[in-house]
Structures are given as structure tokens and as C-alpha cells.
Amino acid sequence: MKKRIVFATGNAGKMKEIRRILADMGMEILSMKEAGIRTDIAEDGSTYEENALIKARSVAAAGGFDGSPDTIVLADDSGLEIDYLGGEPGIRSARYLGEETSYRVKNAAILERLKGVSEEERTARFVCAIAAVLPGGKELTTRAAVEGRIGWEERGENGFGYDPIFYVPEFDRTTAELTEEEKNQISHRGKALKLMKEELRKHENIGCE
Numbered sequence: 619m620k621k622r623i624v625f626a627t628g629n630a631g632k633m634k635e636i637r638r639i640l641a642d643m644g645m646e647i648l649s650m651k652e653a654g655i656r657t658d659i660a661e662d663g664s665t666y667e668e669n670a671l672i673k674a675r676s677v678a679a680a681g682g683f684d685g686s687p688d689t690i691v692l693a694d695d696s697g698l699e700i701d702y703l704g705g706e707p708g709i710r711s712a713r714y715l716g717e718e719t720s721y722r723v724k725n726a727a728i729l730e731r732l733k734g735v736s737e738e739e740r741t742a743r744f745v746c747a748i749a750a751v752l753p754g755g756k757e758l759t760t761r762a763a764v765e766g767r768i769g770w771e772e773r774g775e776n777g778f779g780y781d782p783i784f785y786v787p788e789f790d791r792t793t794a795e796l797t798e799e800e801k802n803q804i805s806h807r808g809k810a811l812k813l814m815k816e817e818l819r820k821h822e823n824i825g826c827e
Contacts, residue, residue, distance in 0.1 A: 622646035624653045624681065626673040626693035631778075635802070636692075639811045643818070645690075655681045661695065666709055667759045669695035670749035678751040687753045690818065694807060696746035698780045700768055702732060702739050711780070725772055725783045732768055740767040744784065744793075746806040748814040758817050762809030766793075777801070 623643070625636055628651040637647050650657075657680040663669040673693035683689040697711035707714035707724075714724050732740060743763045750758040764786070772782035774794025781794035786804065789796060793804075802808055 620644075620646060621688045621690065622648060623690045623692055624648050624650060624655070624677060624683065626650050626659075626677040626691065632694075632807070635805065635808060636811060638802075639808055640815060643815065650677050650681075653681055663695075664709070666695040666697065666745060666747035666761065667749060669709060670747045670759065671751075671757060674749045674751045674757075683751070689753065691751045692748060692814065694746055694748050694810065696744065696807060698742060698744055698784065700728065700732075700740075700742040702735055702741075702768075703728075721779050722772070725780060728768065728780075729771065729783060737767065740769075742766055742768050742784065744780075744806040746810040748807075748810040750814060750818065752818075752821060756821065758814065758821065760810050760813035760817060762806050762813060764804045764806045764809070 623640065623645050625633065625647065627633065628649055633649050640647055655677055657676050659673050659676045661669045661672060663672055670693045673695070674691045677683070677693065678691040683691055695709065697708050699705045699708050715727060743765045745761065745763045747759055747761045752758065766784050766786045769783050769785040769792055773792045774782050776796060777794030782792055784793045785791070786793060786796070789800060793801060
């Protein structure tokens with residue numbers, strides 16, 4: 619039976635990026651929704667890796683994949699780390715100021731906290747960890763980041779979340795002002811996924827089609 623990857627997300631935009639990066643793995647790639655899995659996941663880990671593993675384990679258990687010889691479960695966790703704020707919001711990025719709070723409000727609050735802070739002190743990064751639960755229960759994690767700074771105002775309509783305030787010096791724009799192709803070049807999730815792809819090939823002896 620052809621091997622498949624089930625990714626612990628229902629986000630269509632995220633799945634598009636995942637499918638593009640993993641296209642040469644020769645495997646069917648499904649979201650947890652497409653795989654018919656619904657499960658409540660408590661992201662209570664203390665690191666990105668722990669939260670990603672919690673998601674992957676939950677989906678593997680809910681789908682009965684932890685004993686399946688042909689299904690790999692992947693999950694990710696990511697966040698924005700601002701050095702001047704001691705790494706906040708970090709792993710609580712999605713829950714910063716409350717899960718139901720809009721990112722316009724979150725972004726405005728961050729900009730207010732950095733009011734008067736010099737450009738040199740506004741360093742920040744997007745971080746992403748990818749976790750995998752392999753057939754037989756073996757677990758893997760990878761991590762990657764993209765460095766930048768917090769801008770002075772929201773700019774751009776192409777991104778989501780904290781993208782409008784995350785300025786990338788090499789493009790002289792925020793990630794919300796980048797094209798999809800430009801964003802793919804620097805994506806923290808994309809980098810972490812590419813690292814995971816290499817790990818999967820080593821551990822699962824998976825080649826390219």
C-alpha cells in the first residue's frame with residue numbers, strides 16, 4: 619500500500635505549502651480533516667517541539683495511525699519571538715491576549731509595547747518546529763527560523779497573523795508585503811519542512827519519484 623502523510627492541520631493555506639514542499643516524496647498528503655480526524659488537542663507544551671509532538675501524537679492516536687505501517691503523521695507549531703520583549707509572545711503567539719483576540723489587536727499591542735524602541739533593538743524571528751510520528755512510534759523533530767525586525771506599523775495585505783508587523787531586511791518589506799514566491803524562499807515552516815523531508819528519507823528510506 620502506498621505510504622501517506624497526514625498533517626495535523628485543517629488550514630488550507632498551510633496544506634498548499636506542505637504539498638508543494640513534499641511533492642517529490644511520492645506519498646499521498648492529507649490534512650487531518652481530509653483523513654476524517656476530529657480531535658481536541660491541548661497545546662500545553664513548554665517548547666515548539668513539545669506542542670508539535672502533542673499534535674502529532676493526538677492525531678496518530680485518534681486515527682489509529684500509531685500502529686499503521688503506511689502512515690506518517692506530521693504536525694507543526696510556530697511563533698513570533700521578539701528579543702526586546704524577552705522572547706514574547708513565543709509559544710503563546712496564537713494565544714497572546716486571548717485566542718479570540720484579532721491579530722490586528724495583537725499587532726497593535728506589540729507595536730505599542732515597542733513604542734520608542736530603536737530599530738536595532740527590534741530584532742525578532744518567526745520560529746517553526748515540525749514533529750513526526752512514524753510507523754512503529756518513532757518520533758522526529760526539526761526546527762527552523764527566519765530572522766527580521768518588528769516594523770513601525772502594519773503593512774501589507776498578503777499575509778496573516780503577525781506578518782504585517784514582521785519586517786524582512788533582505789526584501790525591505792514585511793512578510794505581508796511579499797509575494798507568495800518570495801515568502802516561500804524564507805518561510806520558517808518551509809525550512810523546517812525541508813529539514814523534516816530529509817529526516818524522513820533517512821529514517822523511512824523514502825526516495826523521490
